[in-house]
Amino acid sequence: MKIHTTLTAVVIGASLLATLPVAARAQEPVFAETVAATTYANGGVGAGEEATMRRMAKEFPLRMTFSEHKDGAFLADVPVVIADARGNPVFDLPNAGPMLYVMLPNGKYKVSARYKGLTESHEITLDSKDGKDLYFHWKGITSR
Numbered sequence: 001m002k003i004h005t006t007l008t009a010v011v012i013g014a015s016l017l018a019t020l021p022v023a024a025r026a027q028e029p030v031f032a033e034t035v036a037a038t039t040y041a042n043g044g045v046g047a048g049e050e051a052t053m054r055r056m057a058k059e060f061p062l063r064m065t066f067s068e069h070k071d072g073a074f075l076a077d078v079p080v081v082i083a084d085a086r087g088n089p090v091f092d093l094p095n096a097g098p099m100l101y102v103m104l105p106n107g108k109y110k111v112s113a114r115y116k117g118l119t120e121s122h123e124i125t126l127d128s129k130d131g132k133d134l135y136f137h138w139k140g141i142t143s144r
Contacts (some may be wrong), residue, residue, distance in 0.1 A: 044099030074098030095120035
């Protein structure tokens with residue numbers, strides 16, 4: 001009988017512990033998002049991160065690099081939005097760069113990135129062949 005009571009207490013305790021994360025999340029504000037979840041890699045700051053990103057590049061069908069000025073200095077914290085052929089956003093990242101790789105299904109997309117008030121966009125088609133590399137480069141923008 002004591003084994004049964006102890007086992008019951010353990011099962012009830014484990015069940016209560018399992019519900020704690022749900023209860024904690026219920027107190028946080030809930031936001032509805034229209035952007036579908038997808039796998040992405042974002043980084044490339046410093047030689048180590050850049051090397052890691054370059055090693056994993058072929059795993060992603062869409063690869064982006066962000067830079068500025070004539071010397072091509074890498075940029076980070078670039079807002080990026082990817083919309084499908086109908087104009088529906090499928091990916092939105094407010095702080096991309098300097099390298100961003102995104103896993104998307106085959107299809108047509110419009111990729112937009114914004115830096116210092118200037119938006120640059122590219123229309124691309126992803127297929128089952130090699131991935132696409134996009135370079136966003138803002139020339140002649142002076143720091144404010």
